[in-house]
Amino acid sequence: MTGSLLQKNPSDFLLKFMKIALESSENQNMKILIISQYFYPENFRINDFAFSLAKRGHEVTVLSGLPNYPRGKFFGRFSVFKEELINEVKVIRVPLIPRFKSKGWQLGVNYLSFLFSSLFFGPFLIRDFKPDVIFTASYSPATVGIIGVFFSRLKKAKMMLWVQDLWPQSLSATGAIKSESILRVFRSMVIWIYKRSDFILVQSKSFIEEIKQYNIEDKKIYFFPNWAEDLYRENNPVNNEYSKLIPEDKFIIMFAGNLGKAQSLDTIFEAASLTQKSEIHWVLIGDGRERRHLEQKIIEKDLDNISLLGSYPVETMPIFFSMADALLVTLKNDPIFSATIPGKLQSYMLSKKPIIASLDGEGLRIISDSGCGLSSQSEDPVGLSNKAIELSQLSEEVRENMGIRGLEYYQKFFDREIFIQRFENLLKLQNLTE
Numbered sequence: 001m002t003g004s005l006l007q008k009n010p011s012d013f014l015l016k017f018m019k020i021a022l023e024s025s026e027n028q029n030m031k032i033l034i035i036s037q038y039f040y041p042e043n044f045r046i047n048d049f050a051f052s053l054a055k056r057g058h059e060v061t062v063l064s065g066l067p068n069y070p071r072g073k074f075f076g077r078f079s080v081f082k083e084e085l086i087n088e089v090k091v092i093r094v095p096l097i098p099r100f101k102s103k104g105w106q107l108g109v110n111y112l113s114f115l116f117s118s119l120f121f122g123p124f125l126i127r128d129f130k131p132d133v134i135f136t137a138s139y140s141p142a143t144v145g146i147i148g149v150f151f152s153r154l155k156k157a158k159m160m161l162w163v164q165d166l167w168p169q170s171l172s173a174t175g176a177i178k179s180e181s182i183l184r185v186f187r188s189m190v191i192w193i194y195k196r197s198d199f200i201l202v203q204s205k206s207f208i209e210e211i212k213q214y215n216i217e218d219k220k221i222y223f224f225p226n227w228a229e230d231l232y233r234e235n236n237p238v239n240n241e242y243s244k245l246i247p248e249d250k251f252i253i254m255f256a257g258n259l260g261k262a263q264s265l266d267t268i269f270e271a272a273s274l275t276q277k278s279e280i281h282w283v284l285i286g287d288g289r290e291r292r293h294l295e296q297k298i299i300e301k302d303l304d305n306i307s308l309l310g311s312y313p314v315e316t317m318p319i320f321f322s323m324a325d326a327l328l329v330t331l332k333n334d335p336i337f338s339a340t341i342p343g344k345l346q347s348y349m350l351s352k353k354p355i356i357a358s359l360d361g362e363g364l365r366i367i368s369d370s371g372c373g374l375s376s377q378s379e380d381p382v383g384l385s386n387k388a389i390e391l392s393q394l395s396e397e398v399r400e401n402m403g404i405r406g407l408e409y410y411q412k413f414f415d416r417e418i419f420i421q422r423f424e425n426l427l428k429l430q431n432l433t434e
Contacts, residue, residue, distance in 0.1 A: 029057045030427060033129065033155070035148050036137035037096075037114045039064035040086055041075055043314045045343065046137040046162075048229045052420050054088040061129050062089055063122055063147075065096040065114045070258065070287045070311065072099035072106070081125065094121045102289045104176060111141035118147045123154060133158045133427060136197075142167035142186070145193035152198075158427070161197040162224060164343075166210055169336040174261040190214075199426065204362050206339035222426065226343045227416040228350040234318045242316065245309055246323045250281035251392040253356060254324035256317055257344045259288035264332045267358050269297055270381030271388060272306040280305065280388050282328070285320055287311040321351045325399070326373065326391055330358040333379040341366065349410035354402035356391055358384045372406030 032053060039062050040047045054060045067075045078084070084091045097113040100106045134157050136148030145161055152159035168186035171177040177186070191214045194200060200216065201224035202208055208221050246252060259265060265284075272282045284294075287310060298306055312320070321327065327348040331337040338361025345363060348355050355373030357363060358380060367375045374391050376383030391399070 028424075029059065030132040030424075031059045031130065032061070032133055032135055033126065033131035033151065033157070034060060034062045034135045034137065035064075035118070035144060035151065036062065036139075037065050037111075037141070037144055038069055038137075038139060039067065039091060039093075041313075042067045042069040044137070044139065045226050048227070048416070049137075049420075050089045051087040052416060053423075056420065056424075060089045061126060061131070062091045063118060063126060063151075064091060064093050065117070066093050066098075068096075068098040068110075070099075070102070072101055074098060081121070092125045094118050094125070107141075107176075111143055115141075115143045115146060119150055122147070122151065126151075131155055131157045133160055135160045135162065137162050137164070139164045140167070140170065142190055142193065145197070146189070149193060149196045152196075158198045159196065160199045160201060161193065162201045162203070163207060163211070164203050164226075166207060166336055166339070169210070170262070173332060173334040173336045176261070201423075203343075204339055204341045206362050210336075210339060222422075224419055224423070225341060225414055226346050227414050227419065228347040228410070229314070230416075231315060231318055232321070232347050232350040240319055242319050243323065245307070246283060246320075247281050247307075249279075250305075251279050251326075252281055252283055252324045253326050253328050253388055254283045254285065254320065255328040255330070256285040256320065256347075259284065259286050259291045259294065261290060262332055262337060263288075263290070264330050264358065264379050265290050265294045266297075267330055267379050267381050267384060268328070269294060269301075269303075269306070271358075271384040272303055273301060274381060274385035275388055276303065276305050278305075278389055278392065280392055282306040283309065283320075283324070285309045285312060285317075317347070318351065321348075321353060324353060326354045326356045326388075327351065328356050329363065330384075331360075331363065331378055333360065333377070335361075337378070338362065346410060346414045349406035349414070352403040352407045354391065354399045355406060356384070356387055366409070370405055370409035372402050372409060 034050055036046045038044045050060050050062055066080060067078055078093060080093050080095045094117040096117055097109050099110045134148050134152045136145055138145050138161055148159050148161060167190050168183045172183055177183055194211060194214055194216045200211060200221045203225050205223050211221055212218060295308060329342050329344055331342060341362050349372060355367055357367055357375035358378050359375055360378045364375050367373050374387040376387050
């Protein structure tokens with residue numbers, strides 16, 4: 001009976017049996033092994049997830065690589081094989097080859113080095129840790145799922161896969177891999193991982209249908225979106241050293257995050273070109289594979305209304321956001337990106353700033369449903385420039401109300417505590433139905 005209810009409507013099942021789970025489990029705390037190629041100080045949501053679980057009393061160990069994202073150079077004070085304790089989370093790092101300049105072959109070597117290093121060194125490094133669940137954070141590369149499956153068998157623990165990026169679709173969409181035969185190999189690998197995962201958590205509801213097409217059981221798949229770190233609530237700093245980086249008396253549209261193929265930076269560049277005679281100034285914070293390409297185009301076009309500030313620690317983002325009039329999110333025009341919720345969207349909403357976007361699909365729906373900003377279609381620089389001008393001409397009160405609506409939507413649908421609680425209940429309820 002419970003199994004059929006879980007299969008038909010997982011969310012209702014979780015809510016209906018929440019009390020049973022809490023009452024029937026004497027020991028609420030669990031041992032959780034998180035496998036992620038990226039971890040603090042690299043800026044990924046898995047950091048906040050791990051720290052939140054530890055704060056709630058769970059015993060959390062993270063198996064990760066030496067941090068080198070996004071610049072491709074190792075952070076100085078971290079070492080391999082040595083246990084670190086960060087915010088009550090035990091972190092163990094294995095050696096890997098850095099990303100260097102993030103060219104295709106360099107990324108391939110980086111991904112494979114973490115895969116083989118984890119499979120070889122991991123069993124020795126965590127031999128004394130007996131987890132209740134293996135939680136695998138599947139950003140790119142999806143090969144991290146192989147590691148999760150391996151340890152779930154080795155440790156006889158449940159395997160949870162948090163899908164942030166759909167392979168091989170995203171590889172094809174960004175042009176990273178064009179060979180159909182290689183894409184088929186990756187597709188087979190991903191199906192193999194999905195079928196051996198006990199739970200598949202997805203950051204966008206649109207991912208569910210994408211995964212189900214591989215004959216994956218519906219009852220294994222759960223919506224588990226990204227959220228924003230609490231620091232984004234703090235966006236009212238006093239005068240600071242960063243203010244000199246932002247032009248005064250301009251309408252500031254700010255982008256923060258990865259500067260890669262998926263972000264369609266040419267759309268931003270063209271929109272900036274079209275708004276040169278306006279009071280709009282575009283500010284991009286971050287790093288990535290396409291930064292040098294964009295820098296070169298700005299120089300060639302002699303644009304003075306767009307600034308590339310480079311990468312800054314995540315802790316400084318509220319300071320920068322406080323100096324923005326609107327926050328920008330863009331993605332390429334491709335079905336796979338239409339299915340994706342850009343991770344920065346939740347951070348923007350929590351910052352209570354109006355959002356301007358060049359998006360399709362899920363991201364566009366959220367902005368429209370929440371009323372938190374304006375959006376054009378993806379890869380439409382004319383539409384984006386028009387929306388930018390429209391937004392700049394709205395009253396400050398109207399823009400402020402957009403930010404408030406974004407925050408309210410975030411609190412209702414993306415609040416971290418909701419999904420951390422759902423994660424805990426999922427584990428407990430699984431024990432009840434076995």
